[in-house]
Amino acid sequence: MAITKELNISPVGRVEGDLDVKVYMEDGVVTRAHTQAAMFRGFEQIMAGKDPQSGLIVTPRICGICGGSHLYCASSALDTAWGTTLPPNALLLRALGQATETIQSIPRWFYAIFATDLANKKFANKPLYAEVVKRWAAYVGTSFQKGVTTSALPVQVYALFGGQWPHSSYMVPGGVMSAPTLKDITRAHAIMNQFRKDWLESIFLGCSIERYMQIKTWDDLMEWVEENESQRNSDLGLYIRAGIEFGLHKFGQGVGKFVAFGTYIHKDLWNQPKIETRNNAVISPGGFWDGKKYYELDHLQVQEHVKHAWYADVPAAHPWDEPLPTPLPSQNLAETNFNDKYSWSKAPRYMNFAAEAGPLSRVIMNANPANKAHQFQDPLFMDIMEKMGPSVFTRTLARLHEAPRLYLMIDEWLRQVDLNGDFYIKPTERDGKGWGATEAARGALAHWIEIENGVIKNYQVMAPTTWNVGPNDETGNPGPIEAALEGTEIEDPHDPVEVGLVARSFDSCLVCTVHAHDGKSGQELAKFKL
Amino acid sequence: MANVLWLQGGACSGNTMSFLNAEEPTVVDLVTDFGVNILWHPSIGLEIGHQVTELLDDIIKGKVQCDILVYEGSIIKGPKNTGTMNYFCDRPMKDWVRELSEVAGFVVAIGDCATWGGIPAVEPNPSESTGVQFLRKEKGGFLGANYKSKGGLPVINIPGCPAHPDWITQILVAIATGRIGDVLLDDYHRPKTFFTDFVQTGCTNVVNFANKVDGGFGKRGNGCLFYEVGCRGPMTRASCNKILWNRQSSKTRANHPCLGCTEPGFPHHDLAKGSVFKTLKYLGFLPQDVPAGNSKLGYYMRAGFEKTMHAVEVGLGIEKAHSQGSK
Numbered sequence: 001m002a003i004t005k006e007l008n009i010s011p012v013g014r015v016e017g018d019l020d021v022k023v024y025m026e027d028g029v030v031t032r033a034h035t036q037a038a039m040f041r042g043f044e045q046i047m048a049g050k051d052p053q054s055g056l057i058v059t060p061r062i063c064g065i066c067g068g069s070h071l072y073c074a075s076s077a078l079d080t081a082w083g084t085t086l087p088p089n090a091l092l093l094r095a096l097g098q099a100t101e102t103i104q105s106i107p108r109w110f111y112a113i114f115a116t117d118l119a120n121k122k123f124a125n126k127p128l129y130a131e132v133v134k135r136w137a138a139y140v141g142t143s144f145q146k147g148v149t150t151s152a153l154p155v156q157v158y159a160l161f162g163g164q165w166p167h168s169s170y171m172v173p174g175g176v177m178s179a180p181t182l183k184d185i186t187r188a189h190a191i192m193n194q195f196r197k198d199w200l201e202s203i204f205l206g207c208s209i210e211r212y213m214q215i216k217t218w219d220d221l222m223e224w225v226e227e228n229e230s231q232r233n234s235d236l237g238l239y240i241r242a243g244i245e246f247g248l249h250k251f252g253q254g255v256g257k258f259v260a261f262g263t264y265i266h267k268d269l270w271n272q273p274k275i276e277t278r279n280n281a282v283i284s285p286g287g288f289w290d291g292k293k294y295y296e297l298d299h300l301q302v303q304e305h306v307k308h309a310w311y312a313d314v315p316a317a318h319p320w321d322e323p324l325p326t327p328l329p330s331q332n333l334a335e336t337n338f339n340d341k342y343s344w345s346k347a348p349r350y351m352n353f354a355a356e357a358g359p360l361s362r363v364i365m366n367a368n369p370a371n372k373a374h375q376f377q378d379p380l381f382m383d384i385m386e387k388m389g390p391s392v393f394t395r396t397l398a399r400l401h402e403a404p405r406l407y408l409m410i411d412e413w414l415r416q417v418d419l420n421g422d423f424y425i426k427p428t429e430r431d432g433k434g435w436g437a438t439e440a441a442r443g444a445l446a447h448w449i450e451i452e453n454g455v456i457k458n459y460q461v462m463a464p465t466t467w468n469v470g471p472n473d474e475t476g477n478p479g480p481i482e483a484a485l486e487g488t489e490i491e492d493p494h495d496p497v498e499v500g501l502v503a504r505s506f507d508s509c510l511v512c513t514v515h516a517h518d519g520k521s522g523q524e525l526a527k528f529k530l
Numbered sequence: 531m532a533n534v535l536w537l538q539g540g541a542c543s544g545n546t547m548s549f550l551n552a553e554e555p556t557v558v559d560l561v562t563d564f565g566v567n568i569l570w571h572p573s574i575g576l577e578i579g580h581q582v583t584e585l586l587d588d589i590i591k592g593k594v595q596c597d598i599l600v601y602e603g604s605i606i607k608g609p610k611n612t613g614t615m616n617y618f619c620d621r622p623m624k625d626w627v628r629e630l631s632e633v634a635g636f637v638v639a640i641g642d643c644a645t646w647g648g649i650p651a652v653e654p655n656p657s658e659s660t661g662v663q664f665l666r667k668e669k670g671g672f673l674g675a676n677y678k679s680k681g682g683l684p685v686i687n688i689p690g691c692p693a694h695p696d697w698i699t700q701i702l703v704a705i706a707t708g709r710i711g712d713v714l715l716d717d718y719h720r721p722k723t724f725f726t727d728f729v730q731t732g733c734t735n736v737v738n739f740a741n742k743v744d745g746g747f748g749k750r751g752n753g754c755l756f757y758e759v760g761c762r763g764p765m766t767r768a769s770c771n772k773i774l775w776n777r778q779s780s781k782t783r784a785n786h787p788c789l790g791c792t793e794p795g796f797p798h799h800d801l802a803k804g805s806v807f808k809t810l811k812y813l814g815f816l817p818q819d820v821p822a823g824n825s826k827l828g829y830y831m832r833a834g835f836e837k838t839m840h841a842v843e844v845g846l847g848i849e850k851a852h853s854q855g856s857k
Binding site: 020038039040041042043045046047050051052053054056057058061062063064065067090108112113138139140144145148149151152155156158159160161162163164165166167168169170172174175176177178179181182187191327329330331332333334344419420422423424425426454455 | 573746
């Protein structure tokens with residue numbers, strides 16, 4: 001007889017609002033999963049009818065972790081709507097803001113949110129467990145302390161240009177507010193150098209950035225791990241060894257389709273900001289990969305579905321054509337009917353497909369052979385996808401892999417700032433439609449704006465978490481986390497750490513709650529104390 | 531030793547992120563050296579699942595002592611006062627807060643959403659958000675004007691969008707080290723030690739303010755942002771230019787107008803057309819908001835005199851020095 005289980009984990013982790021995950025299990029395997037975003041604030045409604053620049057203040061406050069990314073989108077959306085002119089320095093300072101926020105997030109996310117789960121007693125029988133606990137246990141782990149505290153360094157650089165992190169509004173249509181001086185640039189170099197010495201090369205890589213950057217294939221990476229004790233015992237070396245030993249490569253596959261909007265607009269390629277010229281201008285390319293083939297990014301291929309979201313029904317539509325959402329009554333998890341509406345998150349689709357957003361999507365786009373000379377060209381993750389496929393392990397490796405390259409980019413962009421050049425060109429305000437996009441640390445983020453009679457008529461925000469935690473669409477296809485949970489083997493239903501690891505590998509913005517149910521009857525069988 | 535429970539309602543986690551930037555003490559130091567015991571925190575708590583629900587129940591029943599309840603984010607009451615737009619552990623978050631506030635030693639509201647309602651409470655306030663003990667400038671909020679925690683204080687408000695990490699850690703250390711008696715609160719329940727001086731105190735543009743030299747975006751410290759781009763530094767109480775942000779800078783030092791985020795009412799003028807990064811004016815030239823402590827008429831006369839004289843001097847080629855920033 002099949003053993004059916006229902007799990008309730010409330011909450012799993014970790015950022016703004018609650019994410020409930022209902023999991024149905026049969027014989028210890030997840031057969032179906034639903035994600036429920038459990039908090040509504042209504043930012044898009046708040047902006048309607050307000051000053052066109054409201055998004056610069058309001059949208060960073062959607063997410064305190066990705067505030068700089070929201071600002072990158074909000075300013076670009078206005079740039080395209082108003083037809084501004086952007087000086088090269090402005091594009092550099094915006095890219096620096098985005099890059100410092102993202103590189104900060106790598107150790108902060110890895111140590112504070114992800115790796116503490118690997119210190120879970122579930123893995124106690126593994127040979128590397130003792131070392132993992134010594135380093136990554138919350139608060140007391142040797143790397144936890146260093147990783148969390150040095151993560152504050154890159155955002156010190158953000159503060160030099162933006163005044164503070166989180167929640168600056170220094171990117172404005174036409175450029176940036178600040179005009180750094182020589183001492184700001186030299187200080188920024190010095191702070192980043194400290195970050196390199198305190199964590200990036202010493203604790204994280206165990207080698208020089210240059211050595212790590214030589215890795216082009218999965219075999220190269222394995223060779224790098226075993227090359228010497230320093231690399232083997234670095235945190236990245238330990239993650240790769242422990243990740244495979246703990247079996248993280250065996251679960252959390254997802255939908256197998258990936259979307260990235262790309263980011264880091266080149267200083268000389270978007271001085272007249274237009275939606276049509278953005279694909280060529282981004283240094284980290286965007287696109288859509290369906291598991292076999294690359295497609296050039298076209299934001300008009302994006303639609304949002306609300307059939308299973310607590311908003312008044314409207315047909316799936318592109319954000320410019322969507323009405324502002326009308327909230328409907330919601331239920332708690334126990335009373336939710338998952339055949340009906342069940343989440344505050346909408347379900348975005350690209351070419352009608354659910355797609356994963358995040359670092360893994362980005363590094364897949366980086367491997368596109370069609371990338372131009374000024375864009376990232378890094379074949380590593382296409383090789384890893386072929387050899388290992390997507391998983392909790394691969395997704396996390398993608399996030400970590402970005403740190404050394406971002407360090408080099410930050411260094412280069414700091415050198416390119418021209419202290420004699422302009423930082424801002426005052427734009428003319430006008431009505432129109434705009435689109436701004438970027439890659440937040442956790443994935444594709446975009447804002448769509450329509451301005452009419454000098455105020456915001458429509459503002460639509462699509463966050464990476466919307467892509468990943470979104471519910472079923474109109475045709476009943478699951479969202480990426482829902483899909484990634486299906487098939488996951490739960491070793492101990494009393495401590496379903498696998499479910500938490502899958503959810504956290506996507507780095508959803510939401511505090512995650514997991515509830516598991518009988519796969520056949522759908523009934524909640526028992527409450528497990530976890 | 532102090533047990534801290536940290537919850538997030540209608541929040542962006544910005545205050546948590548700010549908190550993680552803290553130095554002297556770092557978050558880790560708080561735990562390992564200052565006896566701050568984090569019972570649970572949404573991002574950096576260890577318990578998951580039913581452990582959390584049980585913990586909350588144990589606190590409410592008095593089995594576990596909660597010395598400090600830190601609340602981040604607005605209290606979401608919508609729709610129609612049900613709070614069901616924000617479930618947490620299967621109940622509306624507001625119901626948890628109501629019960630926990632009755633047993634907590636002190637309640638600390640962190641950030642603008644928790645203190646005054648913040649951005650979620652901007653009209654039309656779709657989630658019916660409020661602050662814990664204020665809604666914008668009005669006392670009352672969710673817990674009511676008369677609420678006092680077991681420790682005898684009303685909700686301690688640490689505003690800011692986000693709050694500066696030092697404002698958070700120092701208050702936690704003050705409570706943990708038995709110095710709560712020295713924490714004096716102002717009319718908006720803000721600790722006076724951080725919220726008495728104005729943002730302008732320590733602003734590197736203060737000379738330009740005194741000389742009435744206008745600034746704008748993309749310039750280097752060669753003009754004050756009060757006159758054209760809506761800086762609220764002269765009427766906002768916070769220590770942003772005394773205890774710098776991320777140990778490096780502040781908004782106004784980076785040529786970013788102060789948004790007035792430690793005052794109830796942020797975002798000011800409710801994001802009305804023409805109010806974002808623009809100084810609202812009467813007759814096209816008189817600022818609607820004048821520096822705190824000034825009569826409007828008196829300020830207009832003094833500032834007008836300075837501005838006129840400055841324009842004359844620049845016209846004659848006498849004056850230049852103050853308006854030139856270094857590269």
